[in-house]
Amino acid sequence: MNTFSIAIHGGAGTLVKGMMTPEKEKEYRLALEHALEGGYTILENGGSSIDAVEAAVKRLEDSRLFNAGKGSVFTAAETHEMDASIMDGQTLNAGAVSLISGIKNPVSLARDVMDKSEHVFMAGAGAMEFAKNNNYTLEDDSYFYDEFRHQQWIEIKDTDSFQLDHAKKKDSKFGTVGAVACDQNGNIAAATSTGGMTNKKFGRVGDSPMIGAGNYANNETCAVSCTGSGEYFIRGVVAYDVACLIEHKEMSLADAATEVISNRVLKLGGDGGLIAINAKGEIAMPFNTEGMYRASKSSNGVQKISIYK
Ligand code: ASP
Numbered sequence: 007m008n009t010f011s012i013a014i015h016g017g018a019g020t021l022v023k024g025m026m027t028p029e030k031e032k033e034y035r036l037a038l039e040h041a042l043e044g045g046y047t048i049l050e051n052g053g054s055s056i057d058a059v060e061a062a063v064k065r066l067e068d069s070r071l072f073n074a075g076k077g078s079v080f081t082a083a084e085t086h087e088m089d090a091s092i093m094d095g096q097t098l099n100a101g102a103v104s105l106i107s108g109i110k111n112p113v114s115l116a117r118d119v120m121d122k123s124e125h126v127f128m129a130g131a132g133a134m135e136f137a138k139n140n141n142y143t144l145e146d147d148s149y150f151y152d153e154f155r156h157q158q159w160i161e162i163k164d165t166d167s168f169q170l171d172h173a174k175k176k177d178s179k180f181g182t183v184g185a186v187a188c189d190q191n192g193n194i195a196a197a198t199s200t201g202g203m204t205n206k207k208f209g210r211v212g213d214s215p216m217i218g219a220g221n222y223a224n225n226e227t228c229a230v231s232c233t234g235s236g237e238y239f240i241r242g243v244v245a246y247d248v249a250c251l252i253e254h255k256e257m258s259l260a261d262a263a264t265e266v267i268s269n270r271v272l273k274l275g276g277d278g279g280l281i282a283i284n285a286k287g288e289i290a291m292p293f294n295t296e297g298m299y300r301a302s303k304s305s306n307g308v309q310k311i312s313i314y315k
Contacts, residue, residue: 019296059186088112103116126217220240227252278295
């Protein structure tokens with residue numbers, strides 16, 4: 007049987023260690039563990055990697071701790087616009103949604119675009135229409151309201167700046183979410199979901215729903231989910247770049263992932279990290295920021311839940 011494994015992230019960014027209380031840290035660890043288990047159980051029972059990444063990301067979206075689904079940040083217009091994508095490394099099928107609101111689990115809508123439409127990427131009103139036609143119910147604004155995130159937005163709302171889901175030198179709440187998995191058949195998949203960046207202009211689309219930028223999966227190389235300053239991750243075509251280094255330069259998963267995050271993205275000026283997996287079940291989780299909420303579990307017995315370096 008193939009080694010099966012899963013890795014998840016809850017975002018990377020500036021994370022001031024002193025601002026994290028033991029209680030908070032425990033809360034994050036429990037939420038990560040809960041999501042990890044959701045995906046791992048599927049793999050353990052012989053399920054597919056695509057089902058595992060969707061299940062793990064749904065659990066992260068359902069937590070107010072992370073910037074996706076329930077915990078999504080505010081746009082400059084005081085609204086929520088969410089992005090998500092999913093990709094199957096066996097078939098190279100993919101689905102993505104952007105600029106959606108009111109949807110509890112954007113990753114499932116991305117999955118439905120992949121499974122039930124002729125398209126790969128649907129955005130805005132069209133994506134919402136697609137959701138309606140597939141019997142999604144909409145949550146009202148209060149479901150997505152979080153006092154802390156509202157405060158984050160108030161602090162920069164009248165400026166032109168937008169930021170990763172963390173305030174420099176303040177708190178540490180950030181967190182686009184993602185998962186990558188390798189199942190018992192050696193098939194890999196990736197999923198990513200986000201509320202984007204605080205105070206982003208309405209209509210702004212980040213890297214998370216862009217296949218190749220924030221999310222990518224191909225059995226021949228790797229599955230990748232990114233987090234960080236999306237504009238740079240788009241320009242660096244980051245997720246696909248990791249796959250390219252493996253394919254064309256024959257780099258190992260770990261070397262390729264580190265080269266992209268610690269060298270190429272940094273050179274562009276971007277900060278963030280990624281999680282990556284290959285068909286052997288190997289995992290890499292590099293980041294160039296102070297921390298990245300991350301966790302992994304493998305059938306070889308290794309389990310990790312970490313926040314800082
Ligand atoms: N990459 C996301 C975006 O730019 C933000 C994040 O990773 O937190 O939308």
